[in-house]
Amino acid sequence: MSRSDYEVIIGLEVHAELSTKTKIFCSCPTEFGGAPNTHICPICTAMPGTLPVLNEKVVEYAVKAGLATNCEISRNSKNDRKNYYYPDLPKSYQISQFDKPLCEHGYVEIDTENGKKKIRLTRIHIEEDAGKLNHDDFGGGSLVDLNRAGVPLIEIVSEPDLRSAEEVEAYMRKLKSILEYIEVSDCKMQEGSLRADVNVSVKRKTDTKLGTRTEMKNMNSFRSIVRAIEYEVERQIDIIEDGGKIDQETLRWDDVSGKTFSMRDKEDAQDYRYFPEPDLVAIKLSEEYIQNIKNTLPELPESRKQRYLEQYNLSEKDANIITSSKYLSDLFESAITICNNPKAVNNWIISDISRILNETETEPIAIPFDGKQLGQLVVLIDKGTISSSIGKKVLEELFENPRNPEDIIKEKGWIQISDEGAIKEVVTKILEANPQSIADFKAGKDRALGFLVGQAMKETKGKANPKMLNEMFLKELKGI
């Protein structure tokens, strides 16, 4: 059978670190980095006798995420213990949520080739992150860093509604943009603050029963996720085509070899012995509390996109790109308040800014300049102070060392020559040097004008006002 006879079924468990200032059960900072074991206290190192106190912000952020993804918010929720032994888990249990998560039955919409598609969310629950093991290059063995232990997470579990790597990427991007918009997570994938466990299975389209799934843990880049899924789908189909059986197992994706590897065998199947966390009281949320959070929800990407289509006449494609990231969208909105030229700002973001982000593998959150500076750049072009080709150089400068564009062009001597006398001087000089072009022009070859303007731009290092040059050449040529 061919590949197209198979259906791919994918479900995701996405972990997002919440951007609260303090950890979920103690008052240690959540800040990334820091020397090992400097953001710790008796509670997050599980000293005997310590007790957790639930950070209320964590509940608020999780409820926000639930509301932004169309979930039902549980009025009566609780924490549970998930028991397992690992050196990065100091209590030997993770405080999570088992049968009463904070949010349930939501969905997000993604754009696919065949139009919009709803991806259902089973649940969103709160839990604590574990610490980190560092291999000790000097002494051998491993060292435990508990800075991350107790950093709050939400786990967003989807139904197995995804059918391809492309849909998974669209879904992840959508979730990321929503979490950024509501400002509950900074979603920095390189730092692991957004990561996904991907469950993949395949079945013949004619089969009604789902296939056996495998799980790839802790994926933290879109590229790896797409590659891993494509690889895993091929692998599973090959096994089935060869008459084999898929083992239900946890896999590790290796980016270098581009393959998945088995992480643990079935013998070690974990029994987490979930039970209600007796050290914490139930989480009871009032209607008023939930309504208050609802009232603070900002405009979400879908609604911003609609506004951009109607208000600014952006194309669907452009509006999608800009609203996919809160940072891009904020940049856009802030820039147009300065220059009142949405089309131009749109073009800068879609073409040059996106290109630079791609080339440098930078996420929008890391754009070093602000919307005001971008807006000023557009103003300078609109006023004719600089040409758009100088504009590109200014943009590169903004990425390098962000400052006021006006200062940049002054400093670099990039101000456009718009003085009639100066333009005339250049035109005269170029005409004197190119008698053949004059003759060509007179003979009706219009291309000669372009050549002359080009020469003049070269002479002025691109600073001459192209429109004025054009007009001046025409006038002078007619007079000859």
Added chain:
Amino acid sequence: MDITELTVHELQEKLKNKELTITEITKAYIDRINEKEKDVDAFVTILTEEALEETKNLQKKVDNGEITGNFAGIPIGIKDNICTKGIKTTCSSKMLENFVSPYNATVMEKINSENLINLGKLNMDEFAMGGSTEYSYFKKTKNPWNLKKVPGGSSGGSAAAVAANMVPWALGSDTGGSIRQPASFCGVVGLKPTYGLVSRYGLVAFASSLDQIGSITKDVRDCAMLLNIIAGYDEKDTTSEDMPKKDYTECLKNDVKGLKIGVPKEFFGEGINEEVKTRLEKIIEEYKNMGAEIEEFSLDIAQYALATYYIIACAEASSNLGRFDGIRYGYRTPEFTNLKELYKKSRSEGFGEEVKRRIILGTYVLSSGYYDAYYKKAQQVRTLVMNEFSKAFEKYDVILTPTAPTGAFDIGEKSNNPLEMYLADICTVSVNIAGLPAISIPVGLNSEGMPVGMQLIGNRFKEETILNVAYTMEQKLKFREKYKPEFK
């Protein structure tokens, strides 16, 4: 005058009248510890040197009026599962033999802010699991009334130290009877407060939903005073209750007229020693004579309390004790080749038999496939137990039962028979399951010359009621005046 014979309120009186100084008090206790500890073995860590030094500083401050508190310079003993900054907290386990807590339990902060003098950390069953203090890794504490007998447990060191006058009072912890049963065995007063009245922050957890710190004292007034110090909401323990502070000595009215006392017949049935029954029946008669209304009733559900207790307590313990993994603190096996072996050997070597037994039991009842049959069912029964008690408290102000089915038993008599040891908790566990307050006071001696205890159970946060009912009987019986431990 033997200073160590005095209750804390008597000591306060004498300090106030300048008949005594705090230095004299501390010295008297140090002498007493030096004399009796070798017989009783109540301490894991003795802090006499430190106590002397602290008393010196404190005496100066008291003399120049810097400190005027009622409790400044009063000694105390602390059960060794309550975290004390800079002092070992061992839980009487090899696992924590050299563990020094980096922080103080909330109750220790309270004790310290009242300028009490900590004389030492008291022996217990390892991780508070046991009813005789024989499961301590370090030593077996003896009952001051008869050195061949156990002091009860798990707060056996606390109860024995108070009974032996080595400390005027002590802190214990009670998960299924660990304050009341040793208080009963040692002829002293023990109170397990309502779950949530005293912060658990810094109490090394055995079973989180059942553990509660409480007082072990010479008499009921001291018990109320110590409760005054330790009770109160703590933002570090979200299961503690936020409510106005009370003075628990104000309820001691020496009057029970018109009070309704319920006597559940199940607590006087099979398994309860005849002598204990007879003794308690006499006490019930006394209460009647004092004008209390006594009524027998049925607390049928109580027969399931013991099984329920051991399932819930062990389940929580199996999770709570997971942190003792040899990674960050505590015992680590000297040799291992991989992570699994590090865990396995550290925990096998660091924990004693009883602790391991309960971890295994707890792990089992939480395992997939067994959870519903054991843990879930136990939680359902727990709700029924709570409901039954609630119903009873619609009719009665207090419930009266024996504290333990027998007096203190011989050392070695039950230590190899876990089931029989568990049965010693039969009268006390349902109180923890329901989260209620209960007090044990001595009401006489049995034919072996060992104390018999009475338990009074109150409704949630009705400590005042049981303290008054206990106080009234204490005033009548004058047990402390009549009987003293003989260290035979």
